[in-house]
Amino acid sequence: MSGPHLHPAPGRRWQAGSLRLRFLCAILLWVAIGIGGIWYSATRVFARHIELQYHDELYGHVRELADLVTETGDGHLRLMRPLSDPRFLEPLGGFYWQVTVDKGDTLRSGSLTRGALDDNVAHSPQVFHAVDSGPTGPAITYGFTRLTSDRRVIHYVIATDKRYLDQAIAGFTVELSVWLVVLAIALIGTGLLAIAFALRPLDRLVLAVAALRDGRGEPLQGRYPDEIAPLVSDLNAYVAENRAIIERSRVQAGNLAHSLRTPLAVITDEAETLAGDPQTRAQGNVLLQQAEAMAQQIDYQLARARSGAAARTSGRSSPLPDVIAPVLSAMGRLHRDKLFRLQLPPDFTAKVAVDPVDLAELLSILLDNAGKWARTAVTVTIDRHPAQVRLRIADDGPGMTAEQIATACAIGTRFDPAMPGSGLGLAIARDIAEGWGITLNLTCADADGAQAGGLVAELLIPA
Numbered sequence: 001m002s003g004p005h006l007h008p009a010p011g012r013r014w015q016a017g018s019l020r021l022r023f024l025c026a027i028l029l030w031v032a033i034g035i036g037g038i039w040y041s042a043t044r045v046f047a048r049h050i051e052l053q054y055h056d057e058l059y060g061h062v063r064e065l066a067d068l069v070t071e072t073g074d075g076h077l078r079l080m081r082p083l084s085d086p087r088f089l090e091p092l093g094g095f096y097w098q099v100t101v102d103k104g105d106t107l108r109s110g111s112l113t114r115g116a117l118d119d120n121v122a123h124s125p126q127v128f129h130a131v132d133s134g135p136t137g138p139a140i141t142y143g144f145t146r147l148t149s150d151r152r153v154i155h156y157v158i159a160t161d162k163r164y165l166d167q168a169i170a171g172f173t174v175e176l177s178v179w180l181v182v183l184a185i186a187l188i189g190t191g192l193l194a195i196a197f198a199l200r201p202l203d204r205l206v207l208a209v210a211a212l213r214d215g216r217g218e219p220l221q222g223r224y225p226d227e228i229a230p231l232v233s234d235l236n237a238y239v240a241e242n243r244a245i246i247e248r249s250r251v252q253a254g255n256l257a258h259s260l261r262t263p264l265a266v267i268t269d270e271a272e273t274l275a276g277d278p279q280t281r282a283q284g285n286v287l288l289q290q291a292e293a294m295a296q297q298i299d300y301q302l303a304r305a306r307s308g309a310a311a312r313t314s315g316r317s318s319p320l321p322d323v324i325a326p327v328l329s330a331m332g333r334l335h336r337d338k339l340f341r342l343q344l345p346p347d348f349t350a351k352v353a354v355d356p357v358d359l360a361e362l363l364s365i366l367l368d369n370a371g372k373w374a375r376t377a378v379t380v381t382i383d384r385h386p387a388q389v390r391l392r393i394a395d396d397g398p399g400m401t402a403e404q405i406a407t408a409c410a411i412g413t414r415f416d417p418a419m420p421g422s423g424l425g426l427a428i429a430r431d432i433a434e435g436w437g438i439t440l441n442l443t444c445a446d447a448d449g450a451q452a453g454g455l456v457a458e459l460l461i462p463a
């Protein structure tokens, strides 16, 4: 008997341990390493490159400055013409120069309207550079010395605010980061598409296996990639083999039960003869009882083999009012003097996760009992709950006591010898209910005060 089973719903596909999640983690790691690596190396290379260019420029400026300064005849210094870069004229604009002679003049750029540059960096005829504090924040300074004709030292200093360099690097880093984020999103997006594309055959396989369990589509249909095609064909072979084995065992069980019937009839016959003779009455009655118990077991096994065989070929979900209607009308014909009523909420439809053949058999058993013992009417009510459908079959007959209810589902139990029956109905009903995860409750209507007397069989069926 196939029980209820859950197939992965779309939301459950990304659960911990799923292939999708593994692929996603791999892609995220891959993108993080790739994008992070590009970001780090590109910002480093750019910063180095722009720094070199910046320093080159400053070196050029300090040399230019030295070439533009000349000595006048009276030992003073004079700038022949302004520096080529006009930024040295903008007051406190961040570009400065200064020329000092020991015990003599100091010349300053037009931009240096306040303060002075530290000429420590200009301490040798070789060009040196340093980061000093300038008039408008930290500055990169370049400087060197020359001698005047009367052997005094001239200090040439050029300074540029460091923030210009920092701003250029920061601007580049921000722009690069934006582009890399866009690239990362595009990579992850295409990664997700790739996952969906690569795992599509597995999704198809899941659906095909679900169809197989539902009794549709057998064997597994469709073409699968080379990696899972062997799995599919093995699964098909396994299912076919399994099915054949189950079928064979079922036929054998049926045959065995059948073949026992005739000898059992002979034994019953002999037992009746013995029971008719006053001398052997006691032994005869024991034999009769045992033979009856054996006959019940045989009938039960035959009934289970038959209903199991039917379930194999039908589906795993039943539309609710549709399955009940034919059973109800059949019961109406079988118990002509009883009224069968169906009470549904307006516009009620529901699908329950139970094979329709099994469900119809379960309902037939309970409705047949209700029809047998009802005085006038049997009422079926159905209502929906979030995860299940509740179905109640109530009759207005004598009902059962609590002790009777406790044993009613055992094979061969009967409490009313006047009524025909084999005592197997409830045993089979309980079996079917257990196989499909249905809760079967028998109560007496007395107990919950809904009706006078009568049995209520309640089914809680998974939706």
Ligand SMILES: Nc1ncnc2c1ncn2[C@@H]1O[C@H](COP(=O)(O)OP(=O)(O)OP(=O)(O)O)[C@@H](O)[C@H]1O
Binding pocket: 369, 370, 373, 374, 395, 397, 398, 399, 400, 408, 409, 413, 414, 415, 416, 420, 421, 422, 423, 424, 425, 426, 427, 454, 455
């Ligand atoms: N609706 C009911 N009202 C009163 N008693 C019931 C009702 N349903 C079942 N019973 C009692 O429970 C016993 C067992 O029921 P069960 O369906 O297993 O057997 P049966 O109806 O006697 O025989 P079978 O269904 O195999 O033909 C019945 O014999 C009867 O005494």
Ligand SMILES: [Mg+2]
Binding pocket: 365, 368, 369, 421, 424, 425, 426
């Ligand atoms: Mg019955």
